[in-house]
Amino acid sequence: MADRWMYRIIYLSTAARQITPEDLESILSHAQINNARDGITGLLMFHDNNFLQFLEGEQAAVMACVKRIEANTMHRQIMRVFAGEVDQRLFAEWSMAFARPATTLPNAPGVRAFDAVRALLPDIERGDRRVAIMIRNFFSSFRDVG
Ligand SMILES: Cc1cc2nc3c(=O)[nH]c(=O)nc-3n(C[C@H](O)[C@H](O)[C@H](O)COP(=O)(O)O)c2cc1C
Numbered sequence: 001m002a003d004r005w006m007y008r009i010i011y012l013s014t015a016a017r018q019i020t021p022e023d024l025e026s027i028l029s030h031a032q033i034n035n036a037r038d039g040i041t042g043l044l045m046f047h048d049n050n051f052l053q054f055l056e057g058e059q060a061a062v063m064a065c066v067k068r069i070e071a072n073t074m075h076r077q078i079m080r081v082f083a084g085e086v087d088q089r090l091f092a093e094w095s096m097a098f099a100r101p102a103t104t105l106p107n108a109p110g111v112r113a114f115d116a117v118r119a120l121l122p123d124i125e126r127g128d129r130r131v132a133i134m135i136r137n138f139f140s141s142f143r144d145v146g
């Protein structure tokens with residue numbers, strides 16, 4: 001079902017220090033609790049010190065969430081790739097899915113292997129081609145997962 005007045009933000013950022021499995025679990029648990037409360041869904045990908053995150057929901061909620069994320073000192077050089085209205089959610093199942101290579105998966109609920117995201121690409125591409133391009137580019141920029 002198409003959601004009206006959906007807003008999506010996509011950004012890339014770089015870890016400001018060595019990110020530990022505990023850091024990732026902390027990000028994910030905050031994200032899942034807050035995003036479920038705020039009606040936000042999305043996907044956070046992490047590899048080689050780089051984050052790529054997709055956030056979607058009601059505009060004011062997404063903007064408030066991004067403000068908190070941008071204030072987090074765990075990452076820096078936050079580059080917004082896209083912010084705008086879209087006509088549907090692409091990650092409706094996930095309050096925040098966290099994706100990383102299968103070989104380095106921490107043991108936490110909500111964690112997905114890159115392969116699980118790769119399997120969704122045809123659906124994502126039908127929803128918004130640019131989002132699929134971003135995810136493919138993220139994969140292909142790392143020799144070990146590309
Ligand atoms: C890469 C990254 C992604 C994050 N994603 C989210 C998110 O999707 N939702 C969220 O509420 N917090 C997210 N955070 C955490 C926020 O920066 C912040 O710590 C948190 O929202 C504060 O939650 P609290 O008000 O419950 O303490 C993220 C942090 C980082 C570094």
